[in-house]
Amino acid sequence: MEFAYLGPRGTFTEAALRRLPAAKGAAAVPLPSIPEILDAVRRGEVDAGFVPIENSQEGTVTLTVDELVGGDPLVIAGEVVLPVTFVLASAKAPAAIATVASHPHAIAQVRGFLRRELPNAVVHQALSTAQAAQRVADGEFDACVCAPFTAEAAGLPVQAFDIGDSSGAETRFVHVVRPTAPPEPSGNDITSLVVSIDHDRVGALLAVLTELAIRGINLTRIESRPTGEGLGRYAFFLDCTGHLADPRMGEALTGLRRICADVRYLGSYPRDHSDRPVPPPAGLGDTDFADAAAWLDRLRGGGAA
Numbered sequence: 001m002e003f004a005y006l007g008p009r010g011t012f013t014e015a016a017l018r019r020l021p022a023a024k025g026a027a028a029v030p031l032p033s034i035p036e037i038l039d040a041v042r043r044g045e046v047d048a049g050f051v052p053i054e055n056s057q058e059g060t061v062t063l064t065v066d067e068l069v070g071g072d073p074l075v076i077a078g079e080v081v082l083p084v085t086f087v088l089a090s091a092k093a094p095a096a097i098a099t100v101a102s103h104p105h106a107i108a109q110v111r112g113f114l115r116r117e118l119p120n121a122v123v124h125q126a127l128s129t130a131q132a133a134q135r136v137a138d139g140e141f142d143a144c145v146c147a148p149f150t151a152e153a154a155g156l157p158v159q160a161f162d163i164g165d166s167s168g169a170e171t172r173f174v175h176v177v178r179p180t181a182p183p184e185p186s187g188n189d190i191t192s193l194v195v196s197i198d199h200d201r202v203g204a205l206l207a208v209l210t211e212l213a214i215r216g217i218n219l220t221r222i223e224s225r226p227t228g229e230g231l232g233r234y235a236f237f238l239d240c241t242g243h244l245a246d247p248r249m250g251e252a253l254t255g256l257r258r259i260c261a262d263v264r265y266l267g268s269y270p271r272d273h274s275d276r277p278v279p280p281p282a283g284l285g286d287t288d289f290a291d292a293a294a295w296l297d298r299l300r301g302g303g304a305a
């Protein structure tokens with residue numbers, strides 16, 4: 001079993017991969033970019049890919065979402081949520097730092113620190129925090145923003161710890177495979193979807209949300225991404241609580257299939273979250289649906305209401 005992940009060694013993605021139960025005992029293959037990882041999965045060169053998809057401060061990792069929305073179909077088979085903390089790593093003291101490199105999402109999470117402490121430093125983008133550390137060690141840049149363990153592995157001294165603008169930052173990573181049946185329901189699952197709607201229809205998005213809401217399905221995330229077909233043309237990436245095998249999810253999916261221009265199923269997988277799912281409102285739980293269906297059967301069979 002081979003997992004491709006965002007490398008080189010020492011990235012947050014590698015640290016998160018070590019927490020993924022499905023990757024236990026698997027070989028981890030570092031690749032330089034998210035599109036290369038997902039293409040390696042599509043071509044069957046590796047069994048699975050592992051990539052960042054969202055973080056609590058900067059939001060969506062658009063490269064990942066756009067690949068899932070638009071590229072050849074892939075599905076998500078699992079997720080890991082990793083707390084992230086950042087350091088400023090450099091052999092130079094802060095006053096002597098003229099250039100800083102990091103992954104754009106890491107830079108975004110320490111913007112306040114850089115503005116305050118290194119207002120004159122030129123910020124450069126790298127493909128990952130570990131690649132930035134490597135380039136600092138090679139002398140290309142003065143400093144990088146990375147994880148404490150990345151600085152240590154690259155042999156770079158830490159000039160400032162915990163430089164993130166918000167404490168409690170987290171990044172979510174997903175385990176991506178070629179289309180296949182989902183893992184068994186765990187009782188706390190997410191189903192990810194991409195829906196395309198008729199943009200000229202008033203209330204089209206409301207109709208999508210209604211299909212979920214009337215079945216007691218909670219949305220944990222909604223993100224709109226341009227389709228590339230012109231201004232105002234967007235597809236919606238949805239994370240919904242529940243599993244493909246759940247009757248209520250099945251009904252919602254068939255409802256969406258009826259009313260949307262296109263629905264892409266992106267997988268059902270266990271949620272990496274200690275919170276229990278939000279319970280459905282009164283009248284919208286599994287037993288409510290089963291009771292109502294049994295009542296209808298009784299009526300149809302000539303029984304009393």
Ligand SMILES: O=C(O)C(=O)C[C@]1(C(=O)O)C=C[C@@H](O)C=C1
Pocket residue numbers: 006010011012013014052054055061084103105106127128129130170171
């Ligand atoms: O550069 C890395 O180490 C990554 O794993 C990428 C990434 C991201 O894409 O958000 C992962 C976690 C942090 O939020 C910063 C960067």
